[in-house]
Amino acid sequence: MDTASPEFAANREAMLAKLDELAAEQAKAVTGGGEKYVERHRRRGKLLARERIELLLDPDTPFLELSPLAAWGTGYHVGGSLITGIGVVEGVECLIVANDPTVKGGASNPSSLKKGLRAAEIAAENRLPTINLVESGGADLPTQKEIFIPGGATFRNLTTASAAKRPTIALVFGNSTAGGAYLPGMSDYVVMVKERAKVFLGGPPLVKMATGEEADDESLGGAEMHARVSGLADYLAADETDAIRIGRGIVRRLNWRKLGPSPAPDYREPHYDAEDLLGIVSGDLKVPFDPREVIARIVDDSEFDEFKPLYGTSLVTGWASLHGYPIGILANARGVLFSEESQKATQFIQLANTTDTPLLFLHNTTGYMVGREYEQGGIIKHGAMMINAVSNSKVPHLSVLMGASYGAGHYGMCGRAYGPRFLFSWPSAKSAVMGPQQLAGVLSIVARAAAEGRGQPYDDETDAAMRTMVEQQIEAESMPMFLSGMLYDDGIIDPRDTRTVLGLCLSAIHNGPVRGADGFGVFRP
Structure with a gap:
C-alpha cells in the first residue's frame, strides 16, 4: 500500500471527516441530559454516572463502552439513558451497567431496554460478572407498551446469571422503584447508599392511592430500613464513594478465575502503523481494497499464515494471533462471494472448530454472486454451506464491518443475527439487503x-x-450511525482502535471456555 498516494490521502480525509461526525454524536451521550440537569444532579451532591464508573474501575484500565449511540435517530436521547460496557474491577473483567439519572431520571425507554438486554447477552455469552450502578425512576411510562412485557427479561437474566454462578452486584445510589425494585431484589449482592437509595414497589403516592396508607420514603424503601428491617440491603454505605469501595471489595472476594486459555505473554506489536488504517477504505465502497493491509496492522508481529491463498481469492482466510490470543480470520477481498469462496470458508470454519480457535470476520462484501452460470454452478447450496458452518460453529466469533456488508453475504460473514460475541463497525461501513x-x-x-x-x-x-x-x-x-442506533452493532469504532478493541473482546471472551463444535448440520453436496 502506498501511503503517499493521492488516493490514500483522499481516503484518510474522508475517514477523518466521518470520525468528526461520529465524535459529535457520541458527545451527546457523554453530556447526559444537558447542563441544566447535570448541574441539578451535582447540587444534590451526587456523582455523574460516568464518574461512578471511573471510580469503580481499576486505575489506568480501559473501559470498552458498548452501544454508545443507542437510540440515535429516534426521539430518545442518544445513549438511551444507560451506559454499558466492560471494565476491570479488582483485576476481574465485569459487565458494567449504569443508569444516567440526568436523562429523565434514568427512566427506561425502548432503546435503553434493548441496550440493557444486549449487555446481559454479552455477560452471559462471555461469562462476565455484572455490576449495576442503579439510579432510575423505572419505566418511561408513556412508552410502557413497548417495554413492560419484554422488560421482564431484565430480571429473568439476573436470576439465570446467579444460577450460572455469574455474580450480580447492585450498587444503589438513588431511586429504584416499581419494577426497578426487582433489580436489587434479584441481585446476589446489594449495596445501598444511606439517605440516598430508595427501593420500593410503590412510592408514597401510589401507596396512598392503592391502600390509603400514609408513608414516607424512608419507612417504605429507605436504605437504612432495608439494611436493618427488610434485609434487602447487604451493605449500608455512608456515601457514594463508600458504596463503590464496598462494591470493589465484593468483587475482590469473588475468587474469580477465567476458564479459557491464557494468551501468549511474549507477543509482538504489528510492524505497520495503525494510523495507516485511516487511508485504506475508499469513500466509494465500489473501490476494492486488500484486507491483508488491515490484517497486517492489527495482528501480532503482522504475521498472517494464509490458508488456500490461490483458491477462492475473493475471500482471504488464515491464522494469526492478536494480543497473544490465536485467531482465524475471514476477510472479504473483492466483495463478491462465489462458490469457491463459500467452500473455502466452510472448510476453514470447520478447521477452527477442531482447534478451538476463535474466528474474526472482516466484512466488505456485496453478497453472493448471481446469474445463470452461478445458479447452475450451485451458488445457493454453496452459500448455504457457508451459512450452515457459521451458524453451527461453536468457537467465539468477532465481526468488524469495514466496508459494505450486503445481502446474504452479511449472513455468511457472521452478521448480527448469527450471534457474534461482539460486532463493531467502522465509520465507512454500510449494511442493507443490497446497495x-x-x-x-x-x-x-x-x-x-x-x-x-x-x-x-x-x-x-x-x-x-x-x-x-x-x-x-x-x-x-444503511449508514453505520442509523444501524448502531438500532443496536445492530455494539458500537462504531475508530479504525485505529481496532486492535485494542478486539484485544479487549478476546480477553473478555476467555472468561469462559473456548471450545469448537462437535458436529455440523447436513452439508448439501
Missing part, C-alpha cells in the same frame, strides 16, 4: 414489468423520482 442503486433498480424493473403486464404506459419521470427517493432512503438506512 441503494441496485435496490432502486430492482423496484423499477418490477414496476415497469407490472405496467406492461397491465397494458399501461410506464411513466419514466415518475420512475426517476421513485428511484431517487428509494436510493436516498436506503442510503440513509
Whole structure:
C-alpha cells in the first residue's frame, strides 16, 4: 500500500471527516441530559454516572463502552439513558451497567431496554460478572407498551446469571422503584447508599392511592430500613464513594478465575502503523481494497499464515494471533462471494472448530454472486454451506464491518443475527439487503414489468423520482450511525482502535471456555 498516494490521502480525509461526525454524536451521550440537569444532579451532591464508573474501575484500565449511540435517530436521547460496557474491577473483567439519572431520571425507554438486554447477552455469552450502578425512576411510562412485557427479561437474566454462578452486584445510589425494585431484589449482592437509595414497589403516592396508607420514603424503601428491617440491603454505605469501595471489595472476594486459555505473554506489536488504517477504505465502497493491509496492522508481529491463498481469492482466510490470543480470520477481498469462496470458508470454519480457535470476520462484501452460470454452478447450496458452518460453529466469533456488508453475504460473514460475541463497525461501513442503486433498480424493473403486464404506459419521470427517493432512503438506512442506533452493532469504532478493541473482546471472551463444535448440520453436496 502506498501511503503517499493521492488516493490514500483522499481516503484518510474522508475517514477523518466521518470520525468528526461520529465524535459529535457520541458527545451527546457523554453530556447526559444537558447542563441544566447535570448541574441539578451535582447540587444534590451526587456523582455523574460516568464518574461512578471511573471510580469503580481499576486505575489506568480501559473501559470498552458498548452501544454508545443507542437510540440515535429516534426521539430518545442518544445513549438511551444507560451506559454499558466492560471494565476491570479488582483485576476481574465485569459487565458494567449504569443508569444516567440526568436523562429523565434514568427512566427506561425502548432503546435503553434493548441496550440493557444486549449487555446481559454479552455477560452471559462471555461469562462476565455484572455490576449495576442503579439510579432510575423505572419505566418511561408513556412508552410502557413497548417495554413492560419484554422488560421482564431484565430480571429473568439476573436470576439465570446467579444460577450460572455469574455474580450480580447492585450498587444503589438513588431511586429504584416499581419494577426497578426487582433489580436489587434479584441481585446476589446489594449495596445501598444511606439517605440516598430508595427501593420500593410503590412510592408514597401510589401507596396512598392503592391502600390509603400514609408513608414516607424512608419507612417504605429507605436504605437504612432495608439494611436493618427488610434485609434487602447487604451493605449500608455512608456515601457514594463508600458504596463503590464496598462494591470493589465484593468483587475482590469473588475468587474469580477465567476458564479459557491464557494468551501468549511474549507477543509482538504489528510492524505497520495503525494510523495507516485511516487511508485504506475508499469513500466509494465500489473501490476494492486488500484486507491483508488491515490484517497486517492489527495482528501480532503482522504475521498472517494464509490458508488456500490461490483458491477462492475473493475471500482471504488464515491464522494469526492478536494480543497473544490465536485467531482465524475471514476477510472479504473483492466483495463478491462465489462458490469457491463459500467452500473455502466452510472448510476453514470447520478447521477452527477442531482447534478451538476463535474466528474474526472482516466484512466488505456485496453478497453472493448471481446469474445463470452461478445458479447452475450451485451458488445457493454453496452459500448455504457457508451459512450452515457459521451458524453451527461453536468457537467465539468477532465481526468488524469495514466496508459494505450486503445481502446474504452479511449472513455468511457472521452478521448480527448469527450471534457474534461482539460486532463493531467502522465509520465507512454500510449494511442493507443490497446497495441503494441496485435496490432502486430492482423496484423499477418490477414496476415497469407490472405496467406492461397491465397494458399501461410506464411513466419514466415518475420512475426517476421513485428511484431517487428509494436510493436516498436506503442510503440513509444503511449508514453505520442509523444501524448502531438500532443496536445492530455494539458500537462504531475508530479504525485505529481496532486492535485494542478486539484485544479487549478476546480477553473478555476467555472468561469462559473456548471450545469448537462437535458436529455440523447436513452439508448439501
